Amino acid sequence: MANHPSALKRYRQSQHRRLINQMNRHKLKTQMKRLRAAIATGKAADAKTLLPETFSLIDRSVQKGVIKK
Incomplete structure (x- = not known):
């Protein structure tokens, strides 16, 4: 475990x-x-309604660094 405050x-x-x-x-x-x-x-x-939601979630995950591009 770390000792320094930072x-x-x-x-x-x-x-x-x-x-x-x-x-x-x-x-x-x-x-x-x-x-x-x-x-x-x-x-x-x-599937047509889920597709844009899925793409949006993938793009946001990549943008936040949760998954690789």
């Missing part, structure tokens, strides 16, 4: 960022599963 602060910040990244990854995986399920079952209308 190192302790960085530790707290990294833990907070890890939780946020984990939450964003979970949202992205869930959205991808929903889209794939809609495509697999042949529900074109559902």
